[in-house]
Amino acid sequence: MADAYWRYADPRQQVAVPQAAPAATPTPFKRPRPEFGGAPELVGYYPRDEDNTKHAGAIYASYDPYSQNGMPYAAAADPARTISGGRPVDDPRIPVHPSMDSRVMGYGGGRMDAPLPPDASNTLFVEGLPGNCTRREASHIFRPFVGFREVRLVNKDSKHPGGDTFVLCFVDFIAPSQAAVALDALQGYSIDEHDPEAGRLKLQFARFPGPRSSGGPRHRR
DNA sequence: AGCACA
Numbered sequence: 403m404a405d406a407y408w409r410y411a412d413p414r415q416q417v418a419v420p421q422a423a424p425a426a427t428p429t430p431f432k433r434p435r436p437e438f439g440g441a442p443e444l445v446g447y448y449p450r451d452e453d454n455t456k457h458a459g460a461i462y463a464s465y466d467p468y469s470q471n472g473m474p475y476a477a478a479a480d481p482a483r484t485i486s487g488g489r490p491v492d493d494p495r496i497p498v499h500p501s502m503d504s505r506v507m508g509y510g511g512g513r514m515d516a517p518l519p520p521d522a523s524n525t526l527f528v529e530g531l532p533g534n535c536t537r538r539e540a541s542h543i544f545r546p547f548v549g550f551r552e553v554r555l556v557n558k559d560s561k562h563p564g565g566d567t568f569v570l571c572f573v574d575f576i577a578p579s580q581a582a583v584a585l586d587a588l589q590g591y592s593i594d595e596h597d598p599e600a601g602r603l604k605l606q607f608a609r610f611p612g613p614r615s616s617g618g619p620r621h622r623r
Numbered sequence: 624a625g626c627a628c629a
Contacts, residue, residue, distance in 0.1 A: 527626055556627050572627060609626055 522578040523611035524551075526585055528571035530603045532593060533557070535569050543588065543603075544573050549580025572608055581607065 531540060540553045551574035559567045575581035585605040593601025 525626095529625065554628065558625070558627095561625075568625075570626060604624095606626085610628095612628060 518578055518582055519607070521607050522582055523607045524575050524578055524581055525608035525611035526571075526573040526575070526581050527606045527608040528573060528588075528603060529568070529605075530593070530601055531555075531569040531571050532601050533567045533569055535571075535593075540571055540573075543591070544584060547575070547580065547584040547587070549576040550584070551575055574611075578607075 528540075535555065537553060537555050540555060544550050544553055553574075554572040556570040556572070557567055558570055559565065573581070573584070575584065585607070588603050589605055591603040593603065
């Protein structure tokens with residue numbers, strides 16, 4: 403029962419990247435297997451859907467890569483795939499209570515009663531990243547968090563001359579509550595495990611949350 | 624300590 407549940411919960415990832423399986427691709431498997439065209443670096447993170455299907459649920463609890471591309475969810479597109487009583491479970495834009503959303507259990511499970519600070523916003527202001535930190539690298543840190551949208555890096559040089567340049571980071575989330583979870587989880591996070599004092603992340607809510615996330619002038623090709 | 628992009 404529960405097995406079947408997750409077995410049908412899995413197709414989310416299959417439909418999420420439709421362009422990954424062009425007509426030319428032969429599919430020797432029973433079901434079309436996604437080639438992870440959207441996020442190849444995540445291949446190792448996904449369990450093959452043979453046996454540990456319940457683990458898949460646990461992983462989806464923490465990882466929500468599909469909310470970034472604005473892709474329609476399989477659950478929303480195909481009513482037959484809808485789980486959990488007809489509600490499109492994956493719509494993070496709906497501010498559900500953590501207790502209702504199993505995906506939040508990964509990082510936010512213990513704090514469903516955490517009240518949001520009054521200055522909570524969708525955007526986090528992160529400092530403490532090393533000066534050579536890349537956008538990709540910073541994204542790796544925040545992407546696992548539910549509601550993650552995008553990260554923006556800003557290079558600044560220190561006040562007094564001679565100081566080394568540092569990196570500011572603005573991280574957009576879909577909802578302030580989701581930003582709060584990441585803020586709390588990554589507060590004091592050591593970038594470099596060998597030199598813990600070098601990169602301790604300090605996170606706050608950004609003063610002027612301005613998600614330029616979707617549709618902004620990006621150097622896209 | 625530091626808060627940018629539209």
